[in-house]
Amino acid sequence: MSGTSSTARRPRPFRRAFVAVVSTLGLAAAASAVATPSANASAPPPPSGWTQVFVDDFNGAAGTGVNTSNWQYATGKGYPGGPANWGTGEIETMTNSTANVSLDGNGNLRITPRRDAAGNWTSGRIETNRTDFQPPAGGTLRVESRIQVPNVTGAAAKGYWPAFWMLGAPYRGNYWNWPAVGELDIMENTQGMNTVFATMHCGTSPGGPCNETSGIGGSTTCQGTSCQAGFHTYRMEWDRSTSVEEIRFYLDGVNFHTVRANQVDATTWKNATDHGFFIILNVAMGGGFPDAFGGGPDAGTQPGHAMVVDYVQVLSSGGGTTPPPTGNRDAYGTIQAESFDGQSGTLTETTTDSGGGQNIGALANGDWLQFKGVNFGSTAARQFSARVASGAANGVSGLVEVRLDSRSNAPIGSFAVGNTGGWQSWRTVPANIGGVTGTHDVYLTFTSGQPADFVNVNWFTFGR
Numbered sequence: 001m002s003g004t005s006s007t008a009r010r011p012r013p014f015r016r017a018f019v020a021v022v023s024t025l026g027l028a029a030a031a032s033a034v035a036t037p038s039a040n041a042s043a044p045p046p047p048s049g050w051t052q053v054f055v056d057d058f059n060g061a062a063g064t065g066v067n068t069s070n071w072q073y074a075t076g077k078g079y080p081g082g083p084a085n086w087g088t089g090e091i092e093t094m095t096n097s098t099a100n101v102s103l104d105g106n107g108n109l110r111i112t113p114r115r116d117a118a119g120n121w122t123s124g125r126i127e128t129n130r131t132d133f134q135p136p137a138g139g140t141l142r143v144e145s146r147i148q149v150p151n152v153t154g155a156a157a158k159g160y161w162p163a164f165w166m167l168g169a170p171y172r173g174n175y176w177n178w179p180a181v182g183e184l185d186i187m188e189n190t191q192g193m194n195t196v197f198a199t200m201h202c203g204t205s206p207g208g209p210c211n212e213t214s215g216i217g218g219s220t221t222c223q224g225t226s227c228q229a230g231f232h233t234y235r236m237e238w239d240r241s242t243s244v245e246e247i248r249f250y251l252d253g254v255n256f257h258t259v260r261a262n263q264v265d266a267t268t269w270k271n272a273t274d275h276g277f278f279i280i281l282n283v284a285m286g287g288g289f290p291d292a293f294g295g296g297p298d299a300g301t302q303p304g305h306a307m308v309v310d311y312v313q314v315l316s317s318g319g320g321t322t323p324p325p326t327g328n329r330d331a332y333g334t335i336q337a338e339s340f341d342g343q344s345g346t347l348t349e350t351t352t353d354s355g356g357g358q359n360i361g362a363l364a365n366g367d368w369l370q371f372k373g374v375n376f377g378s379t380a381a382r383q384f385s386a387r388v389a390s391g392a393a394n395g396v397s398g399l400v401e402v403r404l405d406s407r408s409n410a411p412i413g414s415f416a417v418g419n420t421g422g423w424q425s426w427r428t429v430p431a432n433i434g435g436v437t438g439t440h441d442v443y444l445t446f447t448s449g450q451p452a453d454f455v456n457v458n459w460f461t462f463g464r
Helices: 266-273
Strands: 051-056 071-073 101-103 109-111 121-123 125-128 139-148 160-168 183-188 196-201 216-220 232-239 246-251 254-260 277-285 307-318 342-344 347-350 358-363 368-375 381-390 398-404 413-417 422-436 439-447 455-463
Touching (some): 109 277, 121 277, 139 183, 160 307, 196 254, 277 307, 381 398, 398 422, 398 455, 439 455
Antiparallel strands (some): 101 109, 125 277, 139 232, 139 307, 160 183, 160 277, 196 216, 246 254, 342 368, 347 358, 358 455, 368 439, 398 413, 398 439
């Protein structure tokens, strides 16, 4: 599948493979519209051995929307062509209005359900653009958020359903393959109870190996301050380093629920986990989950109580080389350089870049990498960025170029790179590209006026 270089160039130090992680199904809410709870200034730094692969601290001016380079709004009463009422029976209409989804100027995201004079509910649902969150082979993925669920209890909370969760990447654009493609609910809450739920959905519905539509779930209570009255940290760790793969759920660092691969048959587990995930934050009103605990909103339900989110971050630990995928690649996920389908003139080496893993090195004039089946979707990609490093001598530089379908086609975009301070001194360099839609083989080609090596590449991605 991959070509081999006829010449081995200089050995290099280590590199890190940027790994994508998880993906989750969730509805989120946060505090009341009147008082703004305090938030951390930023997400906590990764512990030793972990690398941050995604973060949003929700810093920005009060009343503005989310960063659309990280998030997309899911609006209406369901996905186009998908099940009505988001497949759950919830009654609200999701919007991209800052009345429902906005930053508060204090480092928080607020998702706020509203009710109009006619009794119609609106709320918000945002999802990561990235769909490639999963652990590396032999490694672990951690997805976490610090959240205050809507600060409303009792009869006034009837029908509230905030959540922080992930859905399997194959769901995006299909919408009828649930629960086989997997759902990981990191935090769900309802009816203003001081109880949070974590669940894995998989298999077939109803019933099946994962007991759908209930799923394989567990619950716990918030200690000290209630879930509604203050912030708590909700975390999922998806671990491929253990003898039996497992997915663990935590509240404030305490593991309260674990799902292991041997709890279901191998085909069910593979279908649910052998792909990336995307992350969701939303607050639903009504639906099957609130119905199980007393019913949906009524005249006594009080609108305007927000789910407040301090940060969302994804960390990765362990793992190594990323092999070529078996299906198409997501242009908007992180494409590891060492996962090439073909190459000429390169070498693969361990990296010291954050996240560990490997990078592609010894790149010089005329070298190339091929990545088959990169899916750009129906909305044109117009940006390209790559994680690069260079220890090239003074005066040595070159171009990193993007070509589609053939190495002989003209580049759709490129950027120049020279010495970055060392062969393991990494930086992310952006470039504009001509608009691209559909699915293509992508070639990275390397052009220089000198014969010397001029760049290493760790990973790359595209953006709209």
